[in-house]
Amino acid sequence: MVEEEKSLNFIEEIIEEDLRNGKNDGRVLTRFPPEPNGYLHIGHAKSICLNFALAQKYNGKTNLRFDDTNPVTEDVEYVDSIKKDIQWLGFQWAEELYTSDYFDTLYAYAVELIKKDLAYVDDSTAEEIAAAKGTPTEPGKPTPARSNSVEENLQLFEDMRAGKYPDGAKVLRAKIDLASPNMHMRDPIIYRIKHANHHRTGDKWCIYPMYDFAHGQSDSIEKITHSVCTLEFIPHRPLYDWLIDRLEIFPSKQYEFARLNLNYTVMSKRKLLQLVNEQFVEGWDDPRMPTISGLRRRGYTPASIRNFCERIGIQKRENMIDVSLLEFCIREDLNKTAWRRMAVLDPIKLIITNYPEGQVEELHGENNPEVEGGEGSRMIPFSKELWIERDDFMEDAPKKFFRLGPGLSVRLKHGYIVTCTDFKKDEHGNVTEVYCEYAPNSKSGEDTSGMKVKGTIHWVSVAHAKETEVRLYDRLFHDENPAAAEDFKSSINKDSLHIIEKAYIEPDLANAEIGKGYQFIRLGYFTPDNRASSAEKLVFNRTVTLKDSWAKEAKK
Numbered sequence: 001m002v003e004e005e006k007s008l009n010f011i012e013e014i015i016e017e018d019l020r021n022g023k024n025d026g027r028v029l030t031r032f033p034p035e036p037n038g039y040l041h042i043g044h045a046k047s048i049c050l051n052f053a054l055a056q057k058y059n060g061k062t063n064l065r066f067d068d069t070n071p072v073t074e075d076v077e078y079v080d081s082i083k084k085d086i087q088w089l090g091f092q093w094a095e096e097l098y099t100s101d102y103f104d105t106l107y108a109y110a111v112e113l114i115k116k117d118l119a120y121v122d123d124s125t126a127e128e129i130a131a132a133k134g135t136p137t138e139p140g141k142p143t144p145a146r147s148n149s150v151e152e153n154l155q156l157f158e159d160m161r162a163g164k165y166p167d168g169a170k171v172l173r174a175k176i177d178l179a180s181p182n183m184h185m186r187d188p189i190i191y192r193i194k195h196a197n198h199h200r201t202g203d204k205w206c207i208y209p210m211y212d213f214a215h216g217q218s219d220s221i222e223k224i225t226h227s228v229c230t231l232e233f234i235p236h237r238p239l240y241d242w243l244i245d246r247l248e249i250f251p252s253k254q255y256e257f258a259r260l261n262l263n264y265t266v267m268s269k270r271k272l273l274q275l276v277n278e279q280f281v282e283g284w285d286d287p288r289m290p291t292i293s294g295l296r297r298r299g300y301t302p303a304s305i306r307n308f309c310e311r312i313g314i315q316k317r318e319n320m321i322d323v324s325l326l327e328f329c330i331r332e333d334l335n336k337t338a339w340r341r342m343a344v345l346d347p348i349k350l351i352i353t354n355y356p357e358g359q360v361e362e363l364h365g366e367n368n369p370e371v372e373g374g375e376g377s378r379m380i381p382f383s384k385e386l387w388i389e390r391d392d393f394m395e396d397a398p399k400k401f402f403r404l405g406p407g408l409s410v411r412l413k414h415g416y417i418v419t420c421t422d423f424k425k426d427e428h429g430n431v432t433e434v435y436c437e438y439a440p441n442s443k444s445g446e447d448t449s450g451m452k453v454k455g456t457i458h459w460v461s462v463a464h465a466k467e468t469e470v471r472l473y474d475r476l477f478h479d480e481n482p483a484a485a486e487d488f489k490s491s492i493n494k495d496s497l498h499i500i501e502k503a504y505i506e507p508d509l510a511n512a513e514i515g516k517g518y519q520f521i522r523l524g525y526f527t528p529d530n531r532a533s534s535a536e537k538l539v540f541n542r543t544v545t546l547k548d549s550w551a552k553e554a555k556k
Helices: 010-020 042-057 076-088 099-115 126-132 150-161 211-222 231-247 269-277 292-298 302-312 323-337 507-511 549-555
Strands: 029-032 061-066 096-098 119-122 171-174 189-193 207-209 227-230 254-257 339-341 347-352 361-366 377-382 385-389 409-412 417-425 431-438 466-473 497-505 518-520 524-528 539-544
Touching: 010 042, 010 254, 029 042, 029 211, 029 227, 042 061, 042 227, 042 292, 042 302, 061 076, 061 099, 061 211, 076 292, 096 099, 099 119, 099 150, 099 171, 099 189, 099 207, 099 211, 099 231, 119 150, 150 189, 171 231, 189 211, 207 211, 211 227, 211 231, 227 231, 231 254, 292 539, 302 323, 323 524, 323 539, 377 507, 466 507, 497 507
Parallel strands: 029 061, 061 096, 227 254, 339 518, 347 431, 466 539
Antiparallel strands: 119 171, 171 189, 189 207, 347 385, 361 377, 409 417, 417 431, 466 497, 518 524, 524 539
Protein backbone atom coordinates (compact mmCIF):
# COMPACT_ATOMS: atom_id res chain seq x y z
CA MET A 1 0.00 0.00 0.00
CA VAL A 2 1.43 3.38 -1.05
CA GLU A 3 1.64 5.83 1.82
CA GLU A 4 -0.42 8.94 1.16
CA GLU A 5 1.76 11.97 0.50
CA LYS A 6 1.48 14.60 3.19
CA SER A 7 -0.21 17.78 1.96
CA LEU A 8 1.77 21.00 1.88
CA ASN A 9 1.04 23.92 4.17
CA PHE A 10 0.46 27.28 2.49
CA ILE A 11 4.02 28.50 3.12
CA GLU A 12 5.47 25.35 1.55
CA GLU A 13 3.22 25.97 -1.46
CA ILE A 14 4.67 29.48 -1.78
CA ILE A 15 8.25 28.20 -1.53
CA GLU A 16 7.68 25.48 -4.11
CA GLU A 17 6.15 28.01 -6.51
CA ASP A 18 9.18 30.29 -5.98
CA LEU A 19 11.54 27.39 -6.66
CA ARG A 20 9.67 26.45 -9.86
CA ASN A 21 10.01 30.04 -11.05
CA GLY A 22 13.71 30.20 -10.21
CA LYS A 23 13.15 32.98 -7.69
CA ASN A 24 16.03 33.93 -5.35
CA ASP A 25 18.36 31.74 -7.46
CA GLY A 26 16.72 28.67 -5.97
CA ARG A 27 17.77 29.64 -2.44
CA VAL A 28 15.69 29.23 0.71
CA LEU A 29 16.93 31.28 3.66
CA THR A 30 14.67 31.77 6.69
CA ARG A 31 15.37 33.40 10.03
CA PHE A 32 14.24 33.25 13.64
CA PRO A 33 14.40 36.80 15.08
CA PRO A 34 13.66 36.83 18.85
CA GLU A 35 13.97 39.93 20.98
CA PRO A 36 16.28 39.06 23.92
CA ASN A 37 13.91 40.47 26.56
CA GLY A 38 12.66 37.22 28.06
CA TYR A 39 12.77 33.44 27.81
CA LEU A 40 11.33 31.58 24.82
CA HIS A 41 7.97 29.83 25.30
CA ILE A 42 6.05 27.10 23.50
CA GLY A 43 4.68 29.66 21.03
CA HIS A 44 8.23 30.48 19.97
CA ALA A 45 8.86 26.74 19.60
CA LYS A 46 6.20 26.67 16.88
CA SER A 47 8.02 29.45 14.99
CA ILE A 48 11.42 27.80 15.53
CA CYS A 49 10.18 24.43 14.25
CA LEU A 50 8.53 26.09 11.24
CA ASN A 51 11.52 28.20 10.17
CA PHE A 52 14.13 25.51 10.65
CA ALA A 53 11.95 22.74 9.17
CA LEU A 54 11.23 24.81 6.04
CA ALA A 55 14.95 25.38 5.50
CA GLN A 56 15.79 21.73 6.10
CA LYS A 57 13.09 20.51 3.71
CA TYR A 58 14.29 22.71 0.86
CA ASN A 59 18.05 22.36 1.47
CA GLY A 60 18.22 25.89 2.80
CA LYS A 61 19.51 27.57 5.93
CA THR A 62 18.13 29.49 8.92
CA ASN A 63 19.74 32.46 10.61
CA LEU A 64 19.34 33.28 14.27
CA ARG A 65 19.03 37.05 14.52
CA PHE A 66 18.53 38.81 17.83
CA ASP A 67 16.27 41.84 17.47
CA ASP A 68 18.21 43.88 20.01
CA THR A 69 16.88 47.38 19.34
CA ASN A 70 15.60 48.15 22.85
CA PRO A 71 18.57 48.25 25.27
CA VAL A 72 16.36 48.94 28.31
CA THR A 73 14.67 45.51 28.33
CA GLU A 74 17.37 43.28 26.82
CA ASP A 75 20.01 41.20 28.55
CA VAL A 76 22.78 38.71 27.77
CA GLU A 77 21.01 36.23 30.08
CA TYR A 78 18.15 36.09 27.59
CA VAL A 79 20.51 35.75 24.63
CA ASP A 80 22.19 32.74 26.24
CA SER A 81 18.89 31.10 27.19
CA ILE A 82 17.48 31.51 23.67
CA LYS A 83 20.53 29.85 22.09
CA LYS A 84 20.36 26.99 24.60
CA ASP A 85 16.65 26.42 23.94
CA ILE A 86 17.00 26.32 20.15
CA GLN A 87 19.86 23.82 20.32
CA TRP A 88 17.99 21.71 22.87
CA LEU A 89 15.06 21.51 20.46
CA GLY A 90 17.46 19.97 17.96
CA PHE A 91 18.24 22.85 15.61
CA GLN A 92 21.41 24.69 14.64
CA TRP A 93 21.44 28.08 12.93
CA ALA A 94 23.62 28.99 9.97
CA GLU A 95 24.69 32.37 11.33
CA GLU A 96 24.27 34.06 14.70
CA LEU A 97 23.45 37.69 13.96
CA TYR A 98 22.19 40.76 15.79
CA THR A 99 20.19 43.72 14.53
CA SER A 100 22.82 45.80 16.32
CA ASP A 101 25.30 44.45 13.75
CA TYR A 102 23.45 46.64 11.26
CA PHE A 103 23.08 49.87 13.25
CA ASP A 104 25.51 51.75 10.98
CA THR A 105 23.78 50.47 7.85
CA LEU A 106 20.31 51.22 9.24
CA TYR A 107 21.42 54.73 10.12
CA ALA A 108 22.66 55.17 6.54
CA TYR A 109 19.29 53.90 5.25
CA ALA A 110 17.50 56.49 7.41
CA VAL A 111 19.74 59.26 6.01
CA GLU A 112 18.95 58.06 2.50
CA LEU A 113 15.21 58.33 3.19
CA ILE A 114 15.71 61.88 4.50
CA LYS A 115 17.66 62.80 1.37
CA LYS A 116 14.77 61.48 -0.75
CA ASP A 117 12.39 63.65 1.37
CA LEU A 118 10.78 60.43 2.63
CA ALA A 119 11.55 60.99 6.33
CA TYR A 120 11.56 63.94 8.72
CA VAL A 121 12.49 64.76 12.32
CA ASP A 122 9.47 65.62 14.46
CA ASP A 123 9.66 67.29 17.88
CA SER A 124 5.95 66.87 18.62
CA THR A 125 5.06 65.02 21.81
CA ALA A 126 3.89 61.42 21.66
CA GLU A 127 0.35 62.62 22.45
CA GLU A 128 0.44 65.23 19.68
CA ILE A 129 1.69 62.69 17.14
CA ALA A 130 -1.01 60.20 18.11
CA ALA A 131 -3.73 62.85 17.85
CA ALA A 132 -2.46 64.07 14.49
CA LYS A 133 -2.66 60.56 13.05
CA GLY A 134 -6.44 60.77 13.05
CA THR A 135 -8.69 57.75 13.40
CA PRO A 136 -9.41 54.73 11.18
CA THR A 137 -12.31 56.74 9.68
CA GLU A 138 -10.67 60.20 9.65
CA PRO A 139 -7.40 61.12 7.91
CA GLY A 140 -4.47 62.44 9.90
CA LYS A 141 -3.13 65.99 9.83
CA PRO A 142 0.49 67.00 9.32
CA THR A 143 2.46 68.30 12.27
CA PRO A 144 4.53 71.46 11.62
CA ALA A 145 7.72 69.39 11.30
CA ARG A 146 6.42 67.59 8.18
CA SER A 147 7.31 70.67 6.12
CA ASN A 148 10.95 70.76 7.29
CA SER A 149 13.50 70.96 4.50
CA VAL A 150 15.75 68.00 3.69
CA GLU A 151 18.74 69.99 4.98
CA GLU A 152 17.00 70.74 8.29
CA ASN A 153 16.10 67.09 8.77
CA LEU A 154 19.63 65.89 7.99
CA GLN A 155 21.07 68.26 10.59
CA LEU A 156 18.43 67.42 13.21
CA PHE A 157 18.93 63.69 12.71
CA GLU A 158 22.69 64.09 13.01
CA ASP A 159 22.16 66.07 16.22
CA MET A 160 19.90 63.29 17.53
CA ARG A 161 22.71 60.79 16.95
CA ALA A 162 25.22 63.13 18.61
CA GLY A 163 23.18 63.04 21.82
CA LYS A 164 22.11 66.69 21.83
CA TYR A 165 18.53 65.93 22.86
CA PRO A 166 16.99 64.04 25.80
CA ASP A 167 14.82 60.95 25.47
CA GLY A 168 11.50 61.68 23.79
CA ALA A 169 12.50 65.14 22.54
CA LYS A 170 12.49 64.17 18.86
CA VAL A 171 11.75 61.20 16.61
CA LEU A 172 12.39 60.36 12.98
CA ARG A 173 9.20 59.60 11.03
CA ALA A 174 8.77 58.12 7.57
CA LYS A 175 6.82 60.46 5.25
CA ILE A 176 4.19 58.24 3.63
CA ASP A 177 0.45 58.97 3.65
CA LEU A 178 -1.53 60.58 6.46
CA ALA A 179 -4.79 59.56 4.79
CA SER A 180 -3.90 55.88 4.43
CA PRO A 181 -6.61 53.47 5.68
CA ASN A 182 -3.73 51.55 7.28
CA MET A 183 -2.78 53.45 10.45
CA HIS A 184 0.74 51.97 10.30
CA MET A 185 1.33 53.91 7.07
CA ARG A 186 0.48 57.32 8.58
CA ASP A 187 4.04 58.57 8.95
CA PRO A 188 5.25 55.90 11.39
CA ILE A 189 8.11 56.56 13.80
CA ILE A 190 11.26 54.78 12.61
CA TYR A 191 13.89 56.12 15.09
CA ARG A 192 13.68 57.30 18.69
CA ILE A 193 16.13 58.71 21.24
CA LYS A 194 17.05 56.38 24.09
CA HIS A 195 20.07 57.14 26.26
CA ALA A 196 20.75 53.63 27.55
CA ASN A 197 23.70 51.27 27.61
CA HIS A 198 23.32 48.51 25.02
CA HIS A 199 24.45 44.97 25.91
CA ARG A 200 26.61 44.81 22.73
CA THR A 201 27.25 48.34 21.48
CA GLY A 202 27.66 50.00 24.88
CA ASP A 203 27.14 53.78 24.68
CA LYS A 204 27.97 54.14 20.98
CA TRP A 205 24.35 54.89 20.13
CA CYS A 206 21.69 57.00 21.79
CA ILE A 207 19.18 56.59 18.95
CA TYR A 208 17.67 53.23 18.09
CA PRO A 209 15.58 52.03 15.14
CA MET A 210 11.99 50.94 15.73
CA TYR A 211 11.11 47.31 15.02
CA ASP A 212 9.23 48.19 11.82
CA PHE A 213 12.29 49.93 10.42
CA ALA A 214 14.88 47.40 11.55
CA HIS A 215 12.95 44.22 10.71
CA GLY A 216 12.56 44.36 6.95
CA GLN A 217 15.92 46.01 6.35
CA SER A 218 17.72 43.36 8.42
CA ASP A 219 15.92 40.68 6.38
CA SER A 220 17.09 42.41 3.23
CA ILE A 221 20.70 42.79 4.39
CA GLU A 222 20.81 39.03 5.07
CA LYS A 223 18.95 38.30 1.81
CA ILE A 224 16.25 36.36 3.65
CA THR A 225 13.97 34.77 1.03
CA HIS A 226 10.95 33.96 3.21
CA SER A 227 10.39 36.09 6.31
CA VAL A 228 7.78 34.20 8.32
CA CYS A 229 5.98 35.91 11.20
CA THR A 230 2.62 35.79 12.98
CA LEU A 231 -0.72 37.23 11.88
CA GLU A 232 -0.55 40.41 13.96
CA PHE A 233 2.12 41.64 11.54
CA ILE A 234 -0.21 41.62 8.51
CA PRO A 235 -0.94 45.39 8.88
CA HIS A 236 2.83 45.98 9.08
CA ARG A 237 3.54 44.27 5.74
CA PRO A 238 2.78 47.35 3.54
CA LEU A 239 5.37 49.33 5.54
CA TYR A 240 7.83 46.42 5.26
CA ASP A 241 7.41 46.47 1.47
CA TRP A 242 7.38 50.30 1.21
CA LEU A 243 10.71 50.69 2.98
CA ILE A 244 12.41 47.97 0.94
CA ASP A 245 11.02 49.45 -2.28
CA ARG A 246 12.02 53.06 -1.50
CA LEU A 247 15.50 52.03 -0.39
CA GLU A 248 15.86 49.84 -3.49
CA ILE A 249 17.41 46.95 -1.56
CA PHE A 250 17.03 43.14 -1.75
CA PRO A 251 13.28 42.38 -1.85
CA SER A 252 12.72 40.04 1.09
CA LYS A 253 9.08 39.01 1.44
CA GLN A 254 7.01 38.65 4.60
CA TYR A 255 4.47 35.84 5.11
CA GLU A 256 2.17 35.42 8.11
CA PHE A 257 0.82 32.40 9.97
CA ALA A 258 -1.38 32.00 13.04
CA ARG A 259 0.50 32.10 16.32
CA LEU A 260 0.02 29.40 18.94
CA ASN A 261 -2.82 29.98 21.39
CA LEU A 262 -2.89 27.35 24.14
CA ASN A 263 -5.70 27.04 26.66
CA TYR A 264 -5.05 27.18 30.43
CA THR A 265 -1.93 29.20 29.54
CA VAL A 266 -0.72 32.76 29.06
CA MET A 267 1.87 33.47 26.35
CA SER A 268 2.45 37.19 26.76
CA LYS A 269 6.05 37.90 27.80
CA ARG A 270 4.76 40.80 29.87
CA LYS A 271 2.39 38.53 31.80
CA LEU A 272 5.00 35.81 32.18
CA LEU A 273 7.39 38.42 33.58
CA GLN A 274 4.69 39.45 36.06
CA LEU A 275 4.40 35.86 37.26
CA VAL A 276 8.15 35.78 37.80
CA ASN A 277 8.54 39.22 39.40
CA GLU A 278 5.53 38.79 41.70
CA GLN A 279 6.79 35.32 42.69
CA PHE A 280 3.76 33.32 41.63
CA VAL A 281 6.37 30.98 40.17
CA GLU A 282 10.03 30.22 41.00
CA GLY A 283 11.40 31.81 37.85
CA TRP A 284 11.33 31.65 34.05
CA ASP A 285 12.14 27.93 34.22
CA ASP A 286 9.46 27.02 36.76
CA PRO A 287 7.98 23.70 35.54
CA ARG A 288 4.49 25.28 35.46
CA MET A 289 5.60 27.95 32.99
CA PRO A 290 5.05 27.50 29.22
CA THR A 291 8.67 28.49 28.61
CA ILE A 292 10.91 26.01 26.82
CA SER A 293 13.23 26.00 29.84
CA GLY A 294 10.24 25.34 32.13
CA LEU A 295 9.02 22.49 29.93
CA ARG A 296 12.54 21.04 29.82
CA ARG A 297 12.81 21.19 33.63
CA ARG A 298 9.41 19.53 33.93
CA GLY A 299 10.57 16.63 31.77
CA TYR A 300 9.26 17.44 28.31
CA THR A 301 11.48 16.12 25.52
CA PRO A 302 12.56 17.93 22.34
CA ALA A 303 10.87 15.20 20.28
CA SER A 304 7.53 15.71 22.06
CA ILE A 305 7.57 19.46 21.42
CA ARG A 306 8.58 19.04 17.77
CA ASN A 307 5.83 16.46 17.35
CA PHE A 308 3.30 18.79 18.97
CA CYS A 309 4.27 21.64 16.62
CA GLU A 310 3.96 19.33 13.62
CA ARG A 311 0.54 18.06 14.72
CA ILE A 312 -0.99 21.51 15.17
CA GLY A 313 0.24 22.52 11.73
CA ILE A 314 0.39 25.96 10.11
CA GLN A 315 -2.83 27.93 9.73
CA LYS A 316 -3.89 31.33 8.41
CA ARG A 317 -6.55 31.79 11.11
CA GLU A 318 -6.20 32.09 14.87
CA ASN A 319 -7.54 29.18 16.91
CA MET A 320 -7.18 27.79 20.41
CA ILE A 321 -5.17 24.58 20.84
CA ASP A 322 -6.04 22.29 23.74
CA VAL A 323 -3.06 21.84 26.09
CA SER A 324 -4.11 18.18 26.40
CA LEU A 325 -2.62 17.66 22.91
CA LEU A 326 0.77 18.80 24.23
CA GLU A 327 0.36 16.44 27.18
CA PHE A 328 -0.61 13.62 24.80
CA CYS A 329 2.60 14.20 22.81
CA ILE A 330 4.83 13.88 25.88
CA ARG A 331 2.95 10.78 27.09
CA GLU A 332 3.35 9.22 23.65
CA ASP A 333 7.09 9.92 23.59
CA LEU A 334 7.81 8.89 27.18
CA ASN A 335 5.79 5.69 26.82
CA LYS A 336 8.37 4.63 24.23
CA THR A 337 11.47 5.96 25.97
CA ALA A 338 10.94 6.16 29.74
CA TRP A 339 12.33 3.38 31.92
CA ARG A 340 9.85 1.90 34.38
CA ARG A 341 10.60 2.19 38.07
CA MET A 342 8.67 1.84 41.33
CA ALA A 343 8.10 4.66 43.80
CA VAL A 344 5.69 5.10 46.71
CA LEU A 345 4.50 8.64 47.35
CA ASP A 346 2.04 8.16 50.23
CA PRO A 347 3.44 5.16 52.13
CA ILE A 348 2.03 2.66 54.54
CA LYS A 349 3.97 -0.43 55.56
CA LEU A 350 3.06 -3.90 54.32
CA ILE A 351 4.48 -6.78 56.37
CA ILE A 352 4.50 -10.29 54.88
CA THR A 353 4.13 -12.33 58.05
CA ASN A 354 5.09 -15.71 56.54
CA TYR A 355 8.10 -14.43 54.58
CA PRO A 356 11.45 -15.61 56.05
CA GLU A 357 13.00 -13.08 58.42
CA GLY A 358 16.11 -11.46 56.97
CA GLN A 359 15.66 -12.96 53.50
CA VAL A 360 16.21 -10.72 50.46
CA GLU A 361 15.39 -11.74 46.90
CA GLU A 362 16.53 -10.03 43.73
CA LEU A 363 13.62 -9.74 41.31
CA HIS A 364 14.03 -8.80 37.65
CA GLY A 365 12.17 -5.88 36.11
CA GLU A 366 12.36 -4.81 32.46
CA ASN A 367 13.41 -1.23 31.87
CA ASN A 368 10.82 -0.65 29.16
CA PRO A 369 8.34 -3.40 28.24
CA GLU A 370 7.10 -1.24 25.31
CA VAL A 371 10.38 -1.91 23.49
CA GLU A 372 11.38 -5.29 22.11
CA GLY A 373 13.97 -6.73 24.44
CA GLY A 374 12.83 -4.37 27.20
CA GLU A 375 16.03 -2.28 26.94
CA GLY A 376 17.57 -4.58 29.52
CA SER A 377 16.48 -5.02 33.11
CA ARG A 378 17.44 -4.09 36.64
CA MET A 379 17.45 -6.01 39.92
CA ILE A 380 14.78 -5.06 42.48
CA PRO A 381 15.33 -6.12 46.11
CA PHE A 382 12.32 -7.82 47.74
CA SER A 383 11.99 -8.41 51.49
CA LYS A 384 9.57 -9.05 54.33
CA GLU A 385 8.63 -5.38 54.81
CA LEU A 386 7.50 -3.22 51.90
CA TRP A 387 6.17 0.28 51.37
CA ILE A 388 2.89 0.45 49.43
CA GLU A 389 0.59 3.34 48.50
CA ARG A 390 -1.98 4.26 51.14
CA ASP A 391 -4.81 4.19 48.61
CA ASP A 392 -3.96 0.60 47.65
CA PHE A 393 -5.57 -0.49 50.94
CA MET A 394 -9.18 -0.02 52.06
CA GLU A 395 -10.63 -1.20 55.35
CA ASP A 396 -14.13 -1.44 53.89
CA ALA A 397 -13.42 -2.15 50.25
CA PRO A 398 -16.28 -1.92 47.72
CA LYS A 399 -17.07 -4.85 45.45
CA LYS A 400 -14.92 -3.72 42.51
CA PHE A 401 -11.89 -2.70 44.54
CA PHE A 402 -9.20 -5.05 43.25
CA ARG A 403 -6.40 -4.09 45.60
CA LEU A 404 -5.83 -4.83 49.30
CA GLY A 405 -8.37 -5.06 52.08
CA PRO A 406 -9.22 -7.64 54.73
CA GLY A 407 -9.32 -11.01 52.96
CA LEU A 408 -8.42 -9.54 49.55
CA SER A 409 -5.53 -10.72 47.41
CA VAL A 410 -3.34 -8.82 44.98
CA ARG A 411 -0.14 -9.36 43.02
CA LEU A 412 2.93 -7.37 43.98
CA LYS A 413 4.51 -6.13 40.74
CA HIS A 414 7.30 -8.51 39.58
CA GLY A 415 6.74 -10.49 42.79
CA TYR A 416 4.22 -12.65 44.61
CA ILE A 417 0.52 -12.79 45.30
CA VAL A 418 -0.29 -11.67 48.84
CA THR A 419 -3.51 -11.90 50.85
CA CYS A 420 -4.39 -9.38 53.55
CA THR A 421 -4.89 -10.93 56.98
CA ASP A 422 -4.94 -7.90 59.29
CA PHE A 423 -4.02 -4.22 59.65
CA LYS A 424 -3.07 -1.72 62.33
CA LYS A 425 -4.19 1.88 63.02
CA ASP A 426 -2.75 4.73 65.04
CA GLU A 427 -4.60 6.76 67.68
CA HIS A 428 -6.09 8.98 64.94
CA GLY A 429 -7.61 6.06 63.08
CA ASN A 430 -5.06 6.13 60.25
CA VAL A 431 -3.87 2.79 58.90
CA THR A 432 -0.14 2.43 59.55
CA GLU A 433 0.57 -1.24 58.81
CA VAL A 434 -1.02 -3.93 56.67
CA TYR A 435 -0.33 -7.60 57.37
CA CYS A 436 -0.35 -10.17 54.58
CA GLU A 437 0.64 -13.72 53.78
CA TYR A 438 2.29 -14.59 50.49
CA ALA A 439 1.97 -17.68 48.30
CA PRO A 440 5.57 -18.90 47.81
CA ASN A 441 4.72 -20.62 44.51
CA SER A 442 3.07 -17.50 43.00
CA LYS A 443 6.24 -15.66 41.92
CA SER A 444 5.74 -13.64 38.76
CA GLY A 445 6.95 -15.59 35.73
CA GLU A 446 7.11 -18.83 37.73
CA ASP A 447 3.57 -18.96 39.13
CA THR A 448 2.21 -22.47 39.76
CA SER A 449 -0.21 -21.46 42.52
CA GLY A 450 -3.34 -21.47 40.38
CA MET A 451 -4.49 -18.33 42.22
CA LYS A 452 -6.30 -15.68 40.17
CA VAL A 453 -6.18 -12.02 41.10
CA LYS A 454 -7.43 -8.98 39.21
CA GLY A 455 -5.10 -6.36 40.68
CA THR A 456 -1.38 -5.62 40.69
CA ILE A 457 0.19 -2.97 42.92
CA HIS A 458 3.68 -1.49 43.11
CA TRP A 459 5.91 -1.44 46.17
CA VAL A 460 9.39 -0.64 47.48
CA SER A 461 11.41 -2.71 49.95
CA VAL A 462 11.62 -0.84 53.26
CA ALA A 463 15.20 -1.89 53.96
CA HIS A 464 16.43 -0.84 50.50
CA ALA A 465 14.26 2.17 49.71
CA LYS A 466 15.84 5.56 49.08
CA GLU A 467 14.19 8.74 50.29
CA THR A 468 13.42 11.49 47.80
CA GLU A 469 11.36 14.65 47.39
CA VAL A 470 8.65 14.61 44.74
CA ARG A 471 6.96 17.66 43.25
CA LEU A 472 3.54 17.13 41.70
CA TYR A 473 2.91 19.87 39.15
CA ASP A 474 -0.45 20.70 37.64
CA ARG A 475 -1.78 23.41 35.32
CA LEU A 476 -1.05 26.91 36.54
CA PHE A 477 -4.51 28.30 35.70
CA HIS A 478 -8.04 27.12 36.39
CA ASP A 479 -9.63 29.12 33.56
CA GLU A 480 -9.47 27.86 30.00
CA ASN A 481 -8.55 31.31 28.70
CA PRO A 482 -6.85 33.21 31.55
CA ALA A 483 -5.44 35.84 29.17
CA ALA A 484 -8.99 37.05 28.46
CA ALA A 485 -9.73 37.75 32.13
CA GLU A 486 -9.59 41.29 33.49
CA ASP A 487 -6.94 40.08 35.92
CA PHE A 488 -5.32 36.91 34.58
CA LYS A 489 -3.73 36.23 37.97
CA SER A 490 -7.17 35.77 39.54
CA SER A 491 -7.45 32.35 37.88
CA ILE A 492 -4.14 30.98 39.16
CA ASN A 493 -4.52 27.41 40.40
CA LYS A 494 -3.34 27.50 44.02
CA ASP A 495 -2.95 23.71 43.92
CA SER A 496 -0.64 23.73 40.90
CA LEU A 497 2.26 22.48 43.05
CA HIS A 498 2.13 19.83 45.76
CA ILE A 499 5.44 18.91 47.40
CA ILE A 500 5.93 15.47 48.94
CA GLU A 501 8.97 15.88 51.17
CA LYS A 502 9.50 12.18 51.86
CA ALA A 503 8.69 9.59 49.23
CA TYR A 504 10.36 6.22 48.72
CA ILE A 505 11.96 5.00 45.50
CA GLU A 506 13.54 1.71 44.52
CA PRO A 507 17.35 1.87 44.92
CA ASP A 508 18.10 1.94 41.18
CA LEU A 509 16.35 5.34 40.94
CA ALA A 510 19.04 6.89 43.13
CA ASN A 511 21.16 6.83 39.96
CA ALA A 512 18.51 8.53 37.80
CA GLU A 513 19.94 10.78 35.08
CA ILE A 514 19.13 14.48 34.91
CA GLY A 515 17.19 15.09 31.71
CA LYS A 516 15.88 11.53 31.43
CA GLY A 517 12.24 10.60 31.88
CA TYR A 518 11.05 7.75 34.10
CA GLN A 519 7.64 6.19 34.49
CA PHE A 520 6.79 5.68 38.12
CA ILE A 521 4.62 2.62 37.64
CA ARG A 522 0.92 3.48 38.04
CA LEU A 523 1.73 7.07 39.09
CA GLY A 524 2.91 9.02 36.07
CA TYR A 525 6.03 10.23 34.29
CA PHE A 526 8.75 11.92 36.34
CA THR A 527 12.20 13.41 35.83
CA PRO A 528 14.96 14.55 38.23
CA ASP A 529 14.78 18.32 38.73
CA ASN A 530 17.76 19.91 36.98
CA ARG A 531 18.02 22.69 39.58
CA ALA A 532 16.90 21.31 42.95
CA SER A 533 18.59 17.89 42.72
CA SER A 534 22.00 17.28 44.28
CA ALA A 535 24.47 14.42 44.46
CA GLU A 536 23.15 13.61 47.94
CA LYS A 537 19.44 13.72 47.10
CA LEU A 538 17.41 13.78 43.92
CA VAL A 539 14.21 15.76 43.60
CA PHE A 540 11.70 14.42 41.08
CA ASN A 541 9.23 16.52 39.11
CA ARG A 542 6.06 15.00 37.72
CA THR A 543 6.04 15.69 34.01
CA VAL A 544 2.52 14.44 33.37
CA THR A 545 0.04 11.93 34.74
CA LEU A 546 -0.49 8.59 32.98
CA LYS A 547 -3.97 9.68 31.88
CA ASP A 548 -5.64 13.02 31.23
CA SER A 549 -7.23 13.73 34.62
CA TRP A 550 -8.49 17.14 33.41
CA ALA A 551 -10.78 15.51 30.86
CA LYS A 552 -12.82 14.12 33.77
CA GLU A 553 -12.87 17.52 35.47
CA ALA A 554 -14.19 19.17 32.30
CA LYS A 555 -17.18 16.80 32.23
CA LYS A 556 -18.25 17.58 35.81
